[in-house]
Amino acid sequence: MAARLLIPRASRAVNQLIHPSFSSALEPLPTPAISQCIRNLHSFFSQQLNPNKRSEISRPSNSRSMVSAEAISSALDLDSRVPATIITGFLGSGKTTLLNHILTSQHGKRIAVIENEFGEVDIDSSLVASHSTSSDDILMVNNGCLCCTVRGDLVKMLLELVKKKRDKFDHIVIETTGLAKPSPVIETFNSDELLAQHIKLDGVVTLVDCKHATQHLNEVKPRWVVNEAVEQIAYADRIILNKIDLVNEAELQALTKRIKHINGMAQIKQAKFGDVDMDFVLGVGGYDLDRIESEVEGNTQHCADGHDHHGEHHHDHVHDAAVTSVSIVSEGTVDLDEVNDWLETLVNDKGEDLYRMKGVISVNESTGRYVFQGVHSMLEGCPAKPWDPQEKRMNKLVFIGRNLDETALRKAFKGCLV
Numbered sequence: 001m002a003a004r005l006l007i008p009r010a011s012r013a014v015n016q017l018i019h020p021s022f023s024s025a026l027e028p029l030p031t032p033a034i035s036q037c038i039r040n041l042h043s044f045f046s047q048q049l050n051p052n053k054r055s056e057i058s059r060p061s062n063s064r065s066m067v068s069a070e071a072i073s074s075a076l077d078l079d080s081r082v083p084a085t086i087i088t089g090f091l092g093s094g095k096t097t098l099l100n101h102i103l104t105s106q107h108g109k110r111i112a113v114i115e116n117e118f119g120e121v122d123i124d125s126s127l128v129a130s131h132s133t134s135s136d137d138i139l140m141v142n143n144g145c146l147c148c149t150v151r152g153d154l155v156k157m158l159l160e161l162v163k164k165k166r167d168k169f170d171h172i173v174i175e176t177t178g179l180a181k182p183s184p185v186i187e188t189f190n191s192d193e194l195l196a197q198h199i200k201l202d203g204v205v206t207l208v209d210c211k212h213a214t215q216h217l218n219e220v221k222p223r224w225v226v227n228e229a230v231e232q233i234a235y236a237d238r239i240i241l242n243k244i245d246l247v248n249e250a251e252l253q254a255l256t257k258r259i260k261h262i263n264g265m266a267q268i269k270q271a272k273f274g275d276v277d278m279d280f281v282l283g284v285g286g287y288d289l290d291r292i293e294s295e296v297e298g299n300t301q302h303c304a305d306g307h308d309h310h311g312e313h314h315h316d317h318v319h320d321a322a323v324t325s326v327s328i329v330s331e332g333t334v335d336l337d338e339v340n341d342w343l344e345t346l347v348n349d350k351g352e353d354l355y356r357m358k359g360v361i362s363v364n365e366s367t368g369r370y371v372f373q374g375v376h377s378m379l380e381g382c383p384a385k386p387w388d389p390q391e392k393r394m395n396k397l398v399f400i401g402r403n404l405d406e407t408a409l410r411k412a413f414k415g416c417l418v
């Protein structure tokens with residue numbers, strides 16, 4: 001029953017949930033992420049049977065034939081996939097400026113860059129190249145937008161990169177056009193199995209032009225047309241409030257509130273000319289189940305006092321915005337079957353509108369936490385570290401999406417408590 005939250009990241013829809021019997025549905029998907037979940041799940045069950053034996057590393061028998069470097073590294077808990085960072089942000093928000101900062105900073109990582117620009121003249125690549133010591137690894141995707149017409153090009157390019165130059169870089173940075181919607185690019189990493197075996201999405205970094213952001217966020221689009229500026233913020237793991245030199249403190253505060261209302265999950269930093277610490281943008285582990293807890297912790301700690309709040313932190317302004325965050329913090333223990341039913345229904349009914357979700361939950365009859373994260377209807381979860389015997393068992397869940405029904409989410413969660 002615990003396994004129903006474990007939905008393979010790479011292409012399985014929610015109705016093809018993994019069964020605790022480790023069904024053969026797993027066999028064609030030996031990606032490290034999935035292997036990791038299988039392993040964690042296995043140790044979760046071992047843990048249930050023998051709570052004193054926590055660190056057992058074992059693999060289900062049906063995957064024995066997959067003896068590869070990848071399987072071994074997975075068994076040893078090493079993930080050899082290349083991390084990739086998506087830099088997004090509205091036109092002129094400072095994406096190329098940040099990229100140049102990344103390329104010239106001392107972070108010890110060798111970076112391969114994929115630039116996406118409309119039109120045949122790639123101005124940005126020459127701007128970037130002029131700051132870069134090795135322009136060889138700056139690849140251009142022109143004549144279209146990564147999020148729509150050239151997704152196939154992106155996959156091809158990424159696979160070429162890992163095939164031919166894997167030993168030459170440690171991290172990939174993808175700069176999207178200012179008008180790109182991030183979700184199709186994110187989904188590319190989730191849905192292309194080959195890609196998922198070699199590259200893992202590390203995080204989405206969104207640049208915000210403090211001077212012009214409000215104007216872009218306010219732009220009313222026709223029904224069913226997304227406001228790109230809102231989406232770029234909603235999907236972010238990290239948000240850089242750039243160009244703070246062009247606004248006053250009151251404007252900055254108002255914009256920060258507005259952004260937190262849309263995305264209560266991302267960490268936010270202010271900057272001039274994209275000047276932020278590199279560990280804020282590289283190695284963020286935004287999709288890494290091992291890191292979910294600290295991410296959720298950071299974003300809900302201001303209301304982690306044991307009470308079930310009603311979103312007041314995010315609801316004192318902009319009531320009409322369609323894209324919002326809902327945080328649920330609640331002490332207690334949930335029935336995992338109920339949670340599975342709830343999330344299954346939720347992603348089936350509202351998957352399109354659910355941009356991101358992350359959570360740490362306390363499951364009945366388990367000594368450890370359970371973590372999950374998802375993008376639209378792709379959802380994955382794993383048992384995580386044990387609760388201290390004295391510790392309050394706090395459930396923390398964050399949802400970001402369009403037209404979220406906060407009351408219904410809270411009610412449904414409450415219904416899962418035992």
Ligand SMILES: Nc1nc2c(ncn2[C@@H]2O[C@H](COP(=O)(O)OP(=O)(O)OP(=O)(O)O)[C@@H](O)[C@H]2O)c(=O)[nH]1
Pocket residue numbers: 089090091092093094095096097098124177178207242243244245246271272273274
């Ligand atoms: N005043 C000020 N200008 C900045 C800052 N950051 C970037 N700029 C300038 O803003 C302009 C646009 O920056 P880019 O880095 O090219 O922005 P971009 O997001 O890559 O732009 P597009 O590729 O057109 O979407 C450039 O002239 C930058 O020098 C900042 O913090 N303050």
